[in-house]
Amino acid sequence: MVQTRILPAFDNANPQQLSEWICELPTELNDRERDQLMLAIETVNGTTTQEGVSTRDWAGDETPLAVGLEIVHILAELRQGGDALVAAMLYRAVREQRLSLDVVQKSFGTGVCGLLDGVLRMAAVSELRGDSDAPVLGQSSSPNTNVRQMLVAMVDDVRVALLKLAERTVAMRVLRTALPEQRIPIAQEVYDVYAPLAHRLGIGHLKWELEDFAFRYLHEDAYRRIARLLDGRRKDRDRFIERVSAELGLSLDRAGVDYELSGRAKHIYSIWRKMQRKGIGFSQVYDIRALRILVDSTKDCYHTLGIVHSIWRNIPNEFDDYVASPKENGYRSLHTAVIGPEGKILEVQIRTHQMHEEAELGVCAHWRYKGSDRSKKQSNTYEQKLAWLRRVLEWHESVGDDETTAQQFSFESTQDRVYVFTPKGDVVSLMQGATPLDFAYHVHTEVGHRCRGAKVNGKIVPLTYRLLTGERVEILTGNESRPRRDWLQTGSEFLITPRARSSVQQWFKAQNRDDNIAAGRALVERECSRLALTSINYREMAKQLGRPRVDDLFAAVGSGDISSEQLLRAAQSVVGDTPQNPLKVVAPSQHLHSDAIQVDGVGNMLTQFARCCMPVPGDEIVGYITRSRGVSVHRRDCNRVLSLKQNTPERIIAVSWGGLDDQRFEVEIAIEAYDRQGLLADVTGLMARNRVNVTEVNTLSDRADNTARMRLRLEVASLESLSSVLNKLGQLDNIVSANRVLD
Numbered sequence: 001m002v003q004t005r006i007l008p009a010f011d012n013a014n015p016q017q018l019s020e021w022i023c024e025l026p027t028e029l030n031d032r033e034r035d036q037l038m039l040a041i042e043t044v045n046g047t048t049t050q051e052g053v054s055t056r057d058w059a060g061d062e063t064p065l066a067v068g069l070e071i072v073h074i075l076a077e078l079r080q081g082g083d084a085l086v087a088a089m090l091y092r093a094v095r096e097q098r099l100s101l102d103v104v105q106k107s108f109g110t111g112v113c114g115l116l117d118g119v120l121r122m123a124a125v126s127e128l129r130g131d132s133d134a135p136v137l138g139q140s141s142s143p144n145t146n147v148r149q150m151l152v153a154m155v156d157d158v159r160v161a162l163l164k165l166a167e168r169t170v171a172m173r174v175l176r177t178a179l180p181e182q183r184i185p186i187a188q189e190v191y192d193v194y195a196p197l198a199h200r201l202g203i204g205h206l207k208w209e210l211e212d213f214a215f216r217y218l219h220e221d222a223y224r225r226i227a228r229l230l231d232g233r234r235k236d237r238d239r240f241i242e243r244v245s246a247e248l249g250l251s252l253d254r255a256g257v258d259y260e261l262s263g264r265a266k267h268i269y270s271i272w273r274k275m276q277r278k279g280i281g282f283s284q285v286y287d288i289r290a291l292r293i294l295v296d297s298t299k300d301c302y303h304t305l306g307i308v309h310s311i312w313r314n315i316p317n318e319f320d321d322y323v324a325s326p327k328e329n330g331y332r333s334l335h336t337a338v339i340g341p342e343g344k345i346l347e348v349q350i351r352t353h354q355m356h357e358e359a360e361l362g363v364c365a366h367w368r369y370k371g372s373d374r375s376k377k378q379s380n381t382y383e384q385k386l387a388w389l390r391r392v393l394e395w396h397e398s399v400g401d402d403e404t405t406a407q408q409f410s411f412e413s414t415q416d417r418v419y420v421f422t423p424k425g426d427v428v429s430l431m432q433g434a435t436p437l438d439f440a441y442h443v444h445t446e447v448g449h450r451c452r453g454a455k456v457n458g459k460i461v462p463l464t465y466r467l468l469t470g471e472r473v474e475i476l477t478g479n480e481s482r483p484r485r486d487w488l489q490t491g492s493e494f495l496i497t498p499r500a501r502s503s504v505q506q507w508f509k510a511q512n513r514d515d516n517i518a519a520g521r522a523l524v525e526r527e528c529s530r531l532a533l534t535s536i537n538y539r540e541m542a543k544q545l546g547r548p549r550v551d552d553l554f555a556a557v558g559s560g561d562i563s564s565e566q567l568l569r570a571a572q573s574v575v576g577d578t579p580q581n582p583l584k585v586v587a588p589s590q591h592l593h594s595d596a597i598q599v600d601g602v603g604n605m606l607t608q609f610a611r612c613c614m615p616v617p618g619d620e621i622v623g624y625i626t627r628s629r630g631v632s633v634h635r636r637d638c639n640r641v642l643s644l645k646q647n648t649p650e651r652i653i654a655v656s657w658g659g660l661d662d663q664r665f666e667v668e669i670a671i672e673a674y675d676r677q678g679l680l681a682d683v684t685g686l687m688a689r690n691r692v693n694v695t696e697v698n699t700l701s702d703r704a705d706n707t708a709r710m711r712l713r714l715e716v717a718s719l720e721s722l723s724s725v726l727n728k729l730g731q732l733d734n735i736v737s738a739n740r741v742l743d
Helices: 017-024 031-047 064-077 083-095 101-108 109-130 143-154 158-177 180-202 202-216 220-232 235-256 268-280 298-311 353-368 383-390 402-409 436-443 445-449 498-509 515-528 538-544 550-559 566-573 639-647 679-689 719-730
Strands: 258-264 290-295 334-339 346-351 417-421 429-431 451-456 458-463 472-479 597-599 605-610 621-627 629-634 652-657 666-675 693-702 707-718 735-741
Touching: 017 031, 017 629, 031 101, 031 158, 064 083, 064 158, 083 101, 101 109, 109 298, 109 417, 158 652, 202 220, 202 268, 202 353, 220 268, 235 258, 235 290, 290 353, 298 334, 298 346, 346 353, 346 538, 353 652, 417 652, 429 436, 436 445, 436 472, 436 498, 445 451, 445 472, 445 498, 451 515, 451 707, 472 629, 498 550, 515 550, 515 566, 515 719, 515 735, 538 566, 538 693, 566 719, 621 639, 629 639, 629 652, 666 719, 679 693, 679 707, 679 719, 707 719, 719 735
Parallel strands: 290 346, 605 629
Antiparallel strands: 258 290, 334 346, 417 429, 451 458, 451 472, 597 652, 621 629, 621 652, 666 707, 666 735, 693 707
């Protein structure tokens, strides 16, 4: 049965009384932390007379001061201190907009502000969630499961999760005085989301309180019926527990076991759930009468189990060994049911003191048994994140400064999923890095085909925007069902998920062959023109890609069967074709390794790339034997090499691309754009993000027509990487064109 702890009535004008209360909190605080908590109490007390903004998740009339003190006490019971308690004190005032985060940061620091921001984001997720728990949009998980996963994914500091659970517990306590229409939505949310989260984190006493409160508000008649049955048998049960405790205590004393023995009351929701699950009556719930035995070691657990079974006959199917096989939330204990005196069933739980602390406090119990802050492991799944939350409080006995504390509590990893909301409040799970276009295809293929734009949290964003957990996504659609081929381009970053890419490819495959040939030809010619591949053999490319005719190649490109990556690799293979048995030579350029060029029919010679045309892998090339600098490598269609070939044809030799691993080649690109502030910074920033080295930049702005022209000299690894960079440049605002140039 739920038991609400009542805080003493405080005289707001008596700081001595509050100071004494702080000193009596069940956690360790240093002088600075006590002073900060007192300042927080005074700050909240000063906002009590201000008008606040009513919130969906609070229905009581309690003041921010009273609520804050309750949350602080719960977190103190969870062994929290410092920033966590200050944030707990301030939360309600901040949530009701009586106090701003800017003021919090100035007065209490970034640590407290960060915790409050995290809890506010969790509250925002709760407000957006829908009411139904039926799976939506073809997902295997229910929306409530996805909401729990979303909340866990958002938590990068374990104290945020603890603060939110404590705040929900206090909210449930004050709901007793609220109207039913106010209680039910909040109780349903706690039942669906927060009680399971407390269970997964192993915080037993909060889980039980949240479940009992939710059950009380959602199923009031069933709750009262079981409560009356428990009260009616309480005296008999208490006398029975005293009798068996004395009998068991004598046996344990004779065996020399050091123990603590107590009776345990089963909470009402757990009784009701067992009755529903097994289809039994109240009288058949065996563990209403229960004993809990705490011992010093795991060895003593099994020794005590043997003593219990020697006194009373055990029920074979009612034994669970959670010590050898812990529950998924880390819970460990031995459970057995025996036939005690008078033939009454008795449940006995046996665990160590450490196991008991972990069962009651979950993640917060570990600090008492592990004395150092170990390095945090990165994880990228929901289960691993929960495991981290259960392990993370492995902190030093003396809490350091805020930065040290943040390092102990924080979680740094790359999640493998993001969880976003539909406009109706349903939660959608997508792979990390997903875009609004991926979201559109997840909702429905036709929505993806008709997608023309997107809003995230009410603001227009590019279709290449990377979605973040907790965001609300709205897709803007047109009347025509026609995806764009650009969505499949190398480096375009429109589509990340295989499902979305496959949907686009299937659409193009279904189109008329003549349309696909025309579209494919245009795409191939545009790509070759942009990369300055002016003399490529399409027939050879078709053979490389297993297509008998050039039209078949164009049709496959137009339908999406051949990706732009495959196209560029084939182009590179065709233009790099060489005679048999080439010899490798040294290429001393600062951008090349010794095996970058293969020269046909000669011994080791120095090589260098001609500055007039700057060939890159994939270009057709020839070599020219200079008088003092070895072999100068040119594009085959370079005007200078054509002139040299006429004058000194004997010095023209065959060369080809050799080993290309980890190579970098210079190339020049031209960008045309409408000028704007920050354009150059965006271009160079894109290069930096894609790890492209820029060796030279020239810009020219024309104020008459507000245009800008840029020339950049880059170091790239291949035609494929160059194409990717050009695609990404084309997606920047105001960019008109980005192409490779040869002069």
